[in-house]
Amino acid sequence: MTADSNTTTRHAPATEATAAGLPALPQMDSIIGYKLRRAQLLVFQDFLQSFAKLNLRPAEFSVLAMIARTPGLKQSEIAAALGIKRANFVALMDALEKRGLADRRKGDIDRRSHALHLTPEGTRFVRKMMAVWNTHENRMIDRLGGPAERDLLIGLLDRLLAPDATPDA
């Protein structure tokens, strides 16, 4: 971090002094975490509406997308990649298996682990899923202004997520 992190106001100062002796109160609207939360909720709400007909939640989408892209990964690997605790992954995977979309295969080398794969029906489902997702994602890209703005946004979020990366060095 820069040298003045603790002493200086680098964010937008408040418009004026407010209540009794309180300096520089920011609008919630200018706060990074607040805006991120509101935007994420909006995008997820659009996602949920888009996928109501397929009865698919964001976490389930992400698991199916991961399995489709890299079949055979271990349960714990997919959970870790998505930031899901392995204990919470069990019910998620149970549901996908019960719907006949994916299955667990006992590992040959390590018989503790489960390799995850799509079923044939799961593959068909993922095709429909990706069509719905395309529409949803394009709607979000349109709101942003276009693919360039999407790339810009992803890049900024990557900076937040990768504290080690110092892209200008």
Add this chain to the structure above:
Amino acid sequence: MTADSNTTTRHAPATEATAAGLPALPQMDSIIGYKLRRAQLLVFQDFLQSFAKLNLRPAEFSVLAMIARTPGLKQSEIAAALGIKRANFVALMDALEKRGLADRRKGDIDRRSHALHLTPEGTRFVRKMMAVWNTHENRMIDRLGGPAERDLLIGLLDRLLAPDATPDA
């Protein structure tokens, strides 16, 4: 939305065809909603660590900041501004009142409503709160690369949040 939203892939195409007959699977890393969620979780986690000593949650922070900035607003007005259901706002406000930071005053004109104010102790608390927040927010701004990138990010998120706004028209 643009004309091709439903038919064309405007987002980054997948690197290669993957599992049996599945075209163009995106990396989770390139998906707007996924990145937004991961970034929001990271920022909130930093917030929670920063405010552990003050024992303050993001929702409580936002309520205190709103009251400090605009004292006298009705409970329902603050709840609505923050996207909190008024039923869920009650316990939140109860906690702040029990800690002696804010209080509800019966409205003179409409005796159903409660006008929210900081207590003197609440005002002192908010001063400490803003100092902690400054450090937290500056850390996030540093990760982004600086105040310009912060403004850029806020602007992009505003585009997502304001579907009506067409800034280039």
Add this chain to the structure above:
DNA sequence: TATTGTTATACTCTATAACTATA
């Protein structure tokens, strides 16, 4: 002894319906 998947459990956040007191 450590790891994978699992179960049980608890805590937070969020959403809905119904109640009360005022209007």
Add this chain to the structure above:
DNA sequence: TATAGTTATAGAGTATAACAATA
């Protein structure tokens, strides 16, 4: 009849501890 605040409750999402099977 409608509104502000409240209560009760249910559903997600998430976190931890402990267990069985396997390494």
